[in-house]
Structures are given as C-alpha cells and as structure tokens.
Amino acid sequence: MKSLFSLACIALFLAAPPSPALAGGDGMALLKSECSACHNLTGPAPTTLAELWARKGPDLFYAGNKYRPEWLEQWLQNPRRIRPAGMFYGNHIKPGPEHDLIDKSTLKPHPRLGPADARAVTAALMTLKAKSELIRPGEYKPGRISIAMGDLMFDKFRGCLACHEIEPGYGGLSGPEVYTVARRLQADYLISYMRNPQAWDPRIFMPNKHLKERDLQKFVHYFRALSEEDAP
Amino acid sequence: MNRQLLWAGMMVLAAWASATPGLVQAAERAEDLYKTYCWQCHGMQGDGNGINVRDMPVQPRDHTDPREMAARSDEELFTAIKKGGQAINKSVLMPPWDGVLSDEEIHALVRYLRRLCQCRHGG
Numbered sequence: 511m512k513s514l515f516s517l518a519c520i521a522l523f524l525a526a527p528p529s530p531a532l533a534g535g536d537g538m539a540l541l542k543s544e545c546s547a548c549h550n551l552t553g554p555a556p557t558t559l560a561e562l563w564a565r566k567g568p569d570l571f572y573a574g575n576k577y578r579p580e581w582l583e584q585w586l587q588n589p590r591r592i593r594p595a596g597m598f599y600g601n602h603i604k605p606g607p608e609h610d611l612i613d614k615s616t617l618k619p620h621p622r623l624g625p626a627d628a629r630a631v632t633a634a635l636m637t638l639k640a641k642s643e644l645i646r647p648g649e650y651k652p653g654r655i656s657i658a659m660g661d662l663m664f665d666k667f668r669g670c671l672a673c674h675e676i677e678p679g680y681g682g683l684s685g686p687e688v689y690t691v692a693r694r695l696q697a698d699y700l701i702s703y704m705r706n707p708q709a710w711d712p713r714i715f716m717p718n719k720h721l722k723e724r725d726l727q728k729f730v731h732y733f734r735a736l737s738e739e740d741a742p
Numbered sequence: 743m744n745r746q747l748l749w750a751g752m753m754v755l756a757a758w759a760s761a762t763p764g765l766v767q768a769a770e771r772a773e774d775l776y777k778t779y780c781w782q783c784h785g786m787q788g789d790g791n792g793i794n795v796r797d798m799p800v801q802p803r804d805h806t807d808p809r810e811m812a813a814r815s816d817e818e819l820f821t822a823i824k825k826g827g828q829a830i831n832k833s834v835l836m837p838p839w840d841g842v843l844s845d846e847e848i849h850a851l852v853r854y855l856r857r858l859c860q861c862r863h864g865g
Binding site: 558559562563595598599600603605608609610611612666667668669671672673680681682683684706707708712713714715717718719720 | 768770774775777778779781782783785786787791792793794795796797798826833834835836837838839840841842
C-alpha cells in the first residue's frame with residue numbers, strides 16, 4: 511500500500527512539467543529566482559550589525575573573484591556544511607553545561623541542484639566580479655610548507671585556530687572550516703581576504719590580524735597542504 | 743554637468759567610506775558589538791565559555807568576574823581590545839579589533855565590560 515502510494519507520487523512527479531526555474535540553461539535567471547532570497551547578488555555587503563545578523567547566506571556579488579568554478583559546480587550538486595555555526599553564529603547557539611553549543615536544529619540543509627543547473631549557475635556566478643580592485647591577479651606564488659609548520663603558525667603564532675577547524679572536529683566553530691578552503695576559493699582571493707577581511711565585508715567578525723605579506727603566502731601554502739591531506 | 747560632478751563626488755565618498763571601516767559607519771550599541779564580535783569566545787553570558795573554547799589552550803577572560811576585571815585599568819582594557827592580547831602581554835588568542843571597531847565603539851565596550859563585572863579598576 512505504502513509502496514503503491516510512493517509509486518503514484520513518483521509518477522505524478524515525473525509527469526509534472528519541469529518548472530521553468532529548474533529547466534537549466536539560463537543560470538542568471540535561476541540565480542535570481544532560486545537563490546536571491548538568501549544570497550545578495552548585487553551588493554553592497556552589510557554595513558550595520560542588524561544587516562549582518564539578518565544575512566541568510568554568503569554574499570555572491572563577487573563570486574567570480576572568490577570561488578574556484580570546479581568546486582562550485584560540484585558543491586552545488588552535493589552541498590555540505592562549511593560554517594559549523596551557520597552564517598551569523600549568534601543566531602545558532604545556545605548555552606550548554608560547560609560552554610555554549612551550536613543549536614543544530616536551527617541549521618537547514620542547502621538546496622541542491624542537478625548537473626545541468628549547477629553548470630549554468632556556476633557560469634553565471636563566475637561573471638559576478640565586483641571588488642576586482644581588491645584582487646592582484648597572480649599575487650599568490652605557489653610554494654610549500656610542512657603541515658607541522660603551518661599548524662604552528664595557524665595555532666600558536668597567530669591564534670587562527672580559535673575560530674577555524676583545521677580538520678573535521680578540531681578547532682573553532684564561528685568561522686568557516688579551512689581544511690577545504692584551498693579547494694573552494696581562489697588563491698589570490700585568500701591572500702586579499704586575509705590581508706583585510708573588512709575590505710570585502712565591512713562588519714565581518716573575523717579580525718584583521720595585520721599579517722605580514724610573507725605570512726599571507728605561507729597560509730595559502732598551508733591551506734593547499736591541508737586540502738591535499740583532506741582530499742576525498 | 744554639475745549633477746555629474748555631484749554624482750562623482752558621491753561615488754568617491756562612498757568608496758572612501760567602504761575602505762575605512764569604523765570611521766564613517768555609525769557607531770553601534772555596545773551590547774550588539776559584544777554579541778557580534780565577543781560571544782564567539784567569551785560566550786553568551788560573558789563568562790569566557792563561548793562556542794570556540796573547546797580546543798582553545800587559554801581560557802578567554804571571564805568578563806563577569808569582578809576580582810579579575812578590577813585588576814585592569816580602563817586603558818588596559820581599551821588596549822587589549824584594540825591591539826589584541828599580545829599588546830598587554832597576554833595570549834595571541836585574544837584578537838586585535840582595530841580593523842573593524844572605531845575607538846568610540848571600543849570605549850563603549852570598555853564601559854559595557856564594567857557593567858558586566860559590576861566593578862571598577864582597583865575594586
């Protein structure tokens with residue numbers, strides 16, 4: 511009986527004409543209809559705390575300067591959490607017995623796209639290139655650093671581990687995980703963002719740690735090494 | 743022509759405003775600043791037990807502890823917030839906030855910390 515019912519459901523679903531939004535092809539139209547409720551596609555970034563708290567998803571109006579397209583296309587088909595405590599962590603925590611805890615019930619799974627839509631949306635996102643003046647193309651010069659040295663810099667010397675996980679389940683929870691960041695984001699963006707997070711996002715709660723240019727490069731080497739280690 | 747000049751002037755101002763956080767933005771309320779920037783480590787109650795503490799080797803200061811907090815002058819608190827823990831020989835885990843908070847906002851946070859601990863410097 512139950513399986514008859516689900517068969518009927520599947521039949522109905524298959525019979526229903528695909529909604530124009532899901533037909534694929536026009537990525538920009540999809541972005542506007544399916545994504546703009548949570549993502550800002552035009553800018554500017556929040557300049558008040560009220561706006562920062564109300565932001566539902568990361569700003570996408572400079573997506574073409576931020577993401578690696580290969581990653582985008584994959585993630586949109588198979589999204590998994592990047593920020594353990596959501597967008598504004600203050601909206602997703604509760605007091606716990608020893609310390610505050612993430613309130614998982616407030617975090618929702620991300621919408622998922624089919625392959626054709628993911629490709630179309632990725633192409634559209636890569637055309638959104640606000641804030642190009644903050645990017646110096648080719649600024650990152652590939653190099654290597656041992657994970658042990660990178661850990662030391664990220665943890666002991668600079669205190670970044672307080673807010674970022676360097677492997678699943680280890681590190682801080684208010685910022686995005688960094689063990690996947692080199693796979694997700696462009697190297698020149700990483701340098702620019704670490705140099706001055708507020709230039710991208712004026713009220714963001716990542717501090718400007720006034721890193722030396724040399725260290726900016728080393729952190730990207732480190733993220734690349736972490737991503738290789740974490741590679742699926 | 744005049745309108746174009748005015749427009750250009752506004753664009754320059756807007757660019758300047760967005761490049762100098764904290765300076766041009768209206769100051770926010772201290773408790774809202776504390777919730778945004780400090781809860782992550784110092785916790786929703788200000789007692790040093792935020793979501794980030796699980797793997798932190800140094801416990802964030804309990805801002806509700808009058809004994810600990812009375813040991814610091816307002817100037818030291820200001821410096822710790824603006825320049826980070828290392829500026830007062832404390833842990834690098836306490837970040838500098840000069841990149842996002844104006845001096846006016848940091849002064850307001852110092853007054854807010856005094857409300858949290860219900861204490862003054864020296865007692």
